[in-house]
Amino acid sequence: MKQIIVLATRNKGKTREIRELLKGYPIDIKNLDDFGPIPEVIEDGETFDDNAYKKASFTAKILGYPAMADDSGLCVEALDGAPGVYSARYAGENATDADNVKKMLEELKDKDNRKASFKCVISIAIPTGPALTYEGECQGVITKEAVGDNGFGYDPLFFYPELNKTFAQLTIQEKGQVSHRGKALKEIADEMDKIIDWIDITMPKFQRAECKGNNS
Numbered sequence: 001m002k003q004i005i006v007l008a009t010r011n012k013g014k015t016r017e018i019r020e021l022l023k024g025y026p027i028d029i030k031n032l033d034d035f036g037p038i039p040e041v042i043e044d045g046e047t048f049d050d051n052a053y054k055k056a057s058f059t060a061k062i063l064g065y066p067a068m069a070d071d072s073g074l075c076v077e078a079l080d081g082a083p084g085v086y087s088a089r090y091a092g093e094n095a096t097d098a099d100n101v102k103k104m105l106e107e108l109k110d111k112d113n114r115k116a117s118f119k120c121v122i123s124i125a126i127p128t129g130p131a132l133t134y135e136g137e138c139q140g141v142i143t144k145e146a147v148g149d150n151g152f153g154y155d156p157l158f159f160y161p162e163l164n165k166t167f168a169q170l171t172i173q174e175k176g177q178v179s180h181r182g183k184a185l186k187e188i189a190d191e192m193d194k195i196i197d198w199i200d201i202t203m204p205k206f207q208r209a210e211c212k213g214n215n216s
């Protein structure tokens, strides 16, 4: 039987990439939409690591299944590493990808140094709290305008010199070979048997102790 893992993200772009890069492995990946409404996790950690763990462990606790969460973002040299963990909210609390892209181009308008890196931490947690952590990073250059229609987020601005394309000009598979998320997922894929064993051994089979006696 396949091990169920809940993908704790609301981001459709991430979901597509994770599903594509983990297809063929003996896990049954569920979306949050497969369950009833659950409260939103507050992503107030100071690091990608903190936020990835918060999202994974909270979801695992609430749903009683192992959960996988990705926290990621863009770190720009000329902006001292910003927006980093604030990448999703760069242009404001309810910012869209287009708002964030626009703000990034404005902030870098007069900057010569356009080096940036994408970072990704993926946490796999079980309901009692323990978790495994995987990470990946990739280097690129921020373009002067949006190029390409694929992907999500800052992809149209992230030029990857080795392929002479932005991430938004790559297929999911091509991006997955070199991206921050792809690298973290490669480690997960390589260790999949160990991860499934770890879940099997560590995760309590019953979340509630059986009560055999009469409580009255």
Ligand SMILES: O=c1nc[nH]c2c1ncn2[C@H]1C[C@H](O)[C@@H](COP(=O)(O)OP(=O)(O)OP(=O)(O)O)O1
Pocket (backbone or CB within 6 Å): 008, 009, 010, 011, 014, 043, 070, 071, 072, 073, 074, 087, 088, 089, 100, 118, 151, 152, 153, 154, 155, 167, 179, 181
């Ligand atoms: O491969 C990527 N290509 C382009 N942009 C990316 C990528 N990876 C992260 N990013 C950007 C999108 C978002 O602005 C932020 C992630 O924020 P982050 O909180 O991790 O995700 P999210 O709020 O969109 O979904 P959720 O927290 O439900 O997983 O970095």
Ligand SMILES: [Mg+2]
Pocket (backbone or CB within 6 Å): 043, 088
């Ligand atoms: Mg988020």
